[in-house]
Amino acid sequence: MIGYLALAGFVATIPAANWLIGNAGTVCVPGGPCLIPVGFGLMAPSGVLMIGLALVLRDIVQRTIGIGWSLAGIAIGAALSWTVAPAALAIASAAAFLFSELADTAVYTPLARKRLIAAVLASSLVGTVIDSALFLYLAFGSVALLPGLVLGKVWMVALATVGIWLARRRLESAGTA
Numbered sequence: 001m002i003g004y005l006a007l008a009g010f011v012a013t014i015p016a017a018n019w020l021i022g023n024a025g026t027v028c029v030p031g032g033p034c035l036i037p038v039g040f041g042l043m044a045p046s047g048v049l050m051i052g053l054a055l056v057l058r059d060i061v062q063r064t065i066g067i068g069w070s071l072a073g074i075a076i077g078a079a080l081s082w083t084v085a086p087a088a089l090a091i092a093s094a095a096a097f098l099f100s101e102l103a104d105t106a107v108y109t110p111l112a113r114k115r116l117i118a119a120v121l122a123s124s125l126v127g128t129v130i131d132s133a134l135f136l137y138l139a140f141g142s143v144a145l146l147p148g149l150v151l152g153k154v155w156m157v158a159l160a161t162v163g164i165w166l167a168r169r170r171l172e173s174a175g176t177a
Contacts, residue, residue, distance in 0.1 A: 003064030006057045006160025007073050013054035017047030018085035018093050021139075027079055032140055035148075038155065042148035051131065052156020055124040056164065058101065063112055067105055092138035100131035117165055124157040 025034025025046040033045035060068045078094035085093075108123035132149040136142060 003069070006060035006064065007069055010054055010057035010061055010070075010073045011080070012079045013050040014074070014093060014097065015080040015084045017050035017054065018081040020050060020088050021047040022085055025141065025160060033145075035145075036152075038148050038152035040151065042151055044145060044148035044152040045136075048149055048152035049087055050157060052085075052124075052128070052153040053160050054097075055100075055104070055127050055131070055153065056157055056160035058127075059108055059120045060164070062105065062108060063116070065103055067101075070101060070105075071098075088162045089139050092135050096099065096131045096135035099134055100127040101131045103127060116168075117161060119166065120161050121157070123127055124161070124165065125154070125158065128153040163172055 005065045013072070021033045024033060025036050027043070028034040033047075035043040036046045038044045038048065058070050060153035061073060074094060074097045078090055078097070081093055084095070104123040104127035108119045109119055111119035111122060128150055130154065132146055136145055136149065
């Protein structure tokens with residue numbers, strides 16, 4: 001059940017992120033992304049709010065129902081992105097998710113059996129850098145926003161990971177984990 005809820009959330013974050021990039025931010029660059037401040041004077045495309053969460057949800061999907069569902073989630077999310085974002089953005093997003101999924105899997109899978117939180121953090125960080133660099137380059141032809149995008153995703157991964165940790169502790173204390 002948890003895996004399918006995570007899958008639904010993961011799928012939803014992809015078009016939501018792509019919609020945000022084109023429609024919401026404190027500054028919208030003509031022909032570029034809408035940006036938000038992420039701290040330390042850095043800006044990032046507003047989709048960062050969803051993608052940090054997506055990376056953590058992707059790990060939950062992989063752990064609970066398998067990598068095949070994670071890949072299917074990328075395909076479904078990318079297809080839905082075509083309805084809310086320009087084609088170039090949807091393609092860049094799908095490619096970035098696919099390549100970061102492969103890197104994420106290489107890090108997450110061996111760690112997840114023993115240390116779930118460490119696996120989520122390490123794989124999300126690897127996925128963040130790959131996803132960010134590839135997406136920015138494919139979507140906008142520049143990686144100038146890379147520091148802000150990585151920082152914004154790190155904030156969101158940290159928040160989502162704390163949420164998972166708290167939920168897991170609550171389940172363990174209730175005897176249902």
